[in-house]
Amino acid sequence: MTERNMALALEEAKRVVGLIEADSLTEDEKEAIMKESIANFNENVNPGWLEYRKSVSTDAAFIEWEDEGDVFRDLHGTEFIDCLGGFGIQEDCNGTARQILPAFTGTG
Secondary structure: OOHHHHHHHHHHHHHHHHHHHHHOOOOHHHHHHHHHHHHHHHHHOOHHHHHHHHHHOOOOOOOOOEEEEOOEOOOOOEEOOOOOOOOOHHHHHHHHHHHHHHHOOOOO
């Protein structure tokens, strides 16, 4: 890696850490994070996945920004049940679903 590339990488790392450590983000910063994350995922992780998701959903992308217990929130504060993870997550996820499902189905 050239000295110039190292300097650019360090500058980018500082920018990203600054966003992560910020108490709040502007709407412009949130939009930039979304666009950069989608581009990086599409270029470096799985190019076909986003195209597939767009074919089955009108809102195919969100950025996991905060987490707490068995939920996570995207950049805009929308809360999701966190059912991804390592061993033992199934029980935690099912427990959360059992707790909140009645509110959505009117059975509780």
